[in-house]
Amino acid sequence: MLPLVLNKSDLGAWIEALAAQRRVAAPVLKETSPADRTDLKFGWEYIADPAEVRLDYTVTVLGPKKFLWPARQTVMSYQIGADPRPTAVLDHEPHVLFGVHPCDVTAIQTLDAAFSKDIADPHYLARRADTAIVSIDCAAPCDETCFCLDMGSLYPEAGYDVMLTPEGNRFFVEVKTPLGEALVEKAKVRPATKQDMQARQKFAEEKRGNFHFQLPFEVKYLPEILDASYDSLVWEAIARRCFACGSCNTTCPTCYCWDVDDDVAVDLTKGCRVRRYDSCQLDPFAEVAGGENFRKDRSSRLRHRMFRKGKYILDQTGRSGCVGCGRCERACVADISIKETFIQIAGSR
Amino acid sequence: MSQVAVDFEKGAAAPSPYVPKMARLLEAEQMTETERFFRVALEGEPLRYEPGQFVSCMVFGIGESPISICSSPTQGDAFELTVRSVGMVTNALKKFGKGDRLGIRGPFGNHFDYSAMKGQDVLFVAGGLGLAPTRSLIRYVLDNRQDYGKVTILFGAREPKWLLFRQEVEEWTKRKDIDTRVTVDRGDASWKGNVGVITRLFRQIEVDPTRTYAVIVGPPIMFKFTVLEALAEGIPEHRIICSLERHMKCGVGKCGHCQIRGIYVCREGPVFTYEQVKKLREGI
Known part of the structure; x- marks a missing residue:
């Protein structure tokens, strides 16, 4: 498809047209810090008005993961009594994630792989199948915590239906999939002119200049570096600061471990199984019935998470468990940084 | 590390691995103060399993627990479980008797390699x-x-x-x-x-x-x-x-609870050689 351009003034009309067909989730401004008026907090929400959408957002505490992989999801319902008739619950509706940053596009691909591996998880994949993704390219890092260039998530090759590139008063519109084509049909796009293409080139150059590698090694060596660090004292040293609160897991766009509980109706006639986010940083995560806990020490749990992010998920799915979005570091009350940890273990041998 | 193939439509239409099949208890016997023995038959098709595999037992309204199968497929279509009462589910099972119904998912995991042991x-x-x-x-x-x-x-x-x-x-x-x-x-x-x-x-x-x-x-x-x-x-x-014993919650390599380093015990285990376990380090 030829390169297309959408004027920024026509964005609202496009979102409104999309909203007639699918629920639209997008980044919105949540609050402004009273202490610092430039400190804006963004979040992902289903929107009611296109004017709420803030494509100039930097980073959200939680990624768009929550629309595909909700913090709490019913997987099955049943009756209590002689005939339980357990039935799968697939809860999904057509929606579009509008304005997903490249790091989150990459993270969603990791989740896609994890939930497809070996035995498909239809509860995730039904939601995913019903999801359209409009990505928005980044011209500059959100802040100093992200290291998406290192983790290979800044230039996703797939995982989105439409990619928007902001430049001045227009967006370049790249259509990636047939679904993306259908989405763009509703937009007042025009073919790109020569001047448009020059502006796009300018964006690409600026982007290249704004992002810098931050790890002192190529990311392909990360699994090897982690393996060699297994017995390092660094894990113990970092874990001394860790409160084992699990904020890193909650905010991570690729974490998908869960626990499952039964919710029973007050009249005791029916119930359902609900899965919820769990955290490998919490003490009972690897505990078994006999009372044995296989990751009793905080350091072994912290190491487990770092290994999952840098190696295990990659080994399992072929996709990285860390996209370098920096959310875990921003959420960490003890200022533990996954990026600094990767740097530290590389130098600790 | 090849990338996992992803097919949304196919995956969305896949049967949920979290919904149990209904089973009926053919026998129930209190073996010790805390261990209870069950002989179980799935309603409909019998369970096809291998020695060393496990199932998830669901008590509706309470929850689910992973339990080792303690019988051999050579013993007929039904299978046997020995349940130690430790938590909510296993204590609820204490009250289960002959004829009662429960939910079963599985079988999960690998099995003992009885073929390799032949002649040994x-x-x-x-x-x-x-x-x-x-x-x-x-x-x-x-x-x-x-x-x-x-x-x-x-x-x-x-x-x-x-x-x-x-x-x-x-x-x-x-x-x-x-x-x-x-x-x-x-x-x-x-x-x-x-x-x-x-x-x-x-x-x-x-x-x-x-x-x-x-x-x-x-x-x-x-x-x-x-x-x-x-x-x-x-x-x-x-x-x-x-x-190896782990608290498998999903049985299908997703929930993360049974993970030892890069291995999901529910899929690649629970049976391992000492050679493998030694390398895992967090294994025992």
């Missing part, structure tokens, strides 16, 4: 509830007795009252074609058998390390010292087999 000697070492998963292979081997060499069973429990499958173990000890020895850590007035930890039984037996598989299942502390005994007998690491 098998040494079973089971501690406490470890006899449950071990029994699935013991029964398989006993039902195909001519395919295996010398069969030795060492079984230990804390006290006589905690010995599982007492009657069956009694029958094994009477058999001439297998060597069964039982010990308890602490005896009581009526106990006439061996007293002491299970490693002591190694002094009573002869092992040909060139042709023996050691199958060791028990609590981590027992595993540690029993592996030492097996190694001291000269059995190579790849022929020391164990089954």
Whole structure:
């Protein structure tokens, strides 16, 4: 498809047209810090008005993961009594994630792989199948915590239906999939002119200049570096600061471990199984019935998470468990940084 | 590390791996104060399983627990479970009797490689509830007795009252074609058998390390010292087999609870060789 351009003034009309067909989730401004008026907090929400959408957002505490992989999801319902008739619950509706940053596009691909591996998880994949993704390219890092260039998530090759590139008063519109084509049909796009293409080139150059590698090694060596660090004292040293609160897991766009509980109706006639986010940083995560806990020490749990992010998920799915979005570091009350940890273990041998 | 193939439409239409099939209890018997034995049959198609696999037992309204299958497929269409009452689900199961229905998911995991053991000697070492998963292979081997060499069973429990499958173990000890020895850590007035930890039984037996598989299942502390005994007998690491306990919540390699380093025990385990477990480090 030829390169297309959408004027920024026509964005609202496009979102409104999309909203007639699918629920639209997008980044919105949540609050402004009273202490610092430039400190804006963004979040992902289903929107009611296109004017709420803030494509100039930097980073959200939680990624768009929550629309595909909700913090709490019913997987099955049943009756209590002689005939339980357990039935799968697939809860999904057509929606579009509008304005997903490249790091989150990459993270969603990791989740896609994890939930497809070996035995498909239809509860995730039904939601995913019903999801359209409009990505928005980044011209500059959100802040100093992200290291998406290192983790290979800044230039996703797939995982989105439409990619928007902001430049001045227009967006370049790249259509990636047939679904993306259908989405763009509703937009007042025009073919790109020569001047448009020059502006796009300018964006690409600026982007290249704004992002810098931050790890002192190529990311392909990360699994090897982690393996060699297994017995390092660094894990113990970092874990001394860790409160084992699990904020890193909650905010991570690729974490998908869960626990499952039964919710029973007050009249005791029916119930359902609900899965919820769990955290490998919490003490009972690897505990078994006999009372044995296989990751009793905080350091072994912290190491487990770092290994999952840098190696295990990659080994399992072929996709990285860390996209370098920096959310875990921003959420960490003890200022533990996954990026600094990767740097530290590389130098600790 | 090849990338996992992703197909949303196909995945969305896949059956949910979290919905159990209904099963009925054919037998239920309190084996010890805390362990209850069940013989279970799926309603509809029988469960196809291998020795060493596990299922998830669902008590509707309470929850779900992973339980080792303690029978062998050679014993017919139904399967057997030994459940220790520890948490909400397993305590609820204490009240379950013949004819009651529960939900079953699975079978999950790999299994004991009984084909590789053919023509070889098998040494079973089971501690406490470890006899449950071990029994699935013991029964398989006993039902195909001519395919295996010398069969030795060492079984230990804390006290006589905690010995599982007492009657069956009694029958094994009477058999001439297998060597069964039982010990308890602490005896009581009526106990006439061996007293002491299970490693002591190694002094009573002869092992040909060139042709023996050691199958060791028990609590981590027992595993540690029993592996030492097996190694001291000269059995190579790849022929020391164990089954690991983890709290598998999903059984399909997603929820993360059973993960040891890069391995999901529910899929790549629970049966491992000592050679594999040693490399895992967090395994035992």
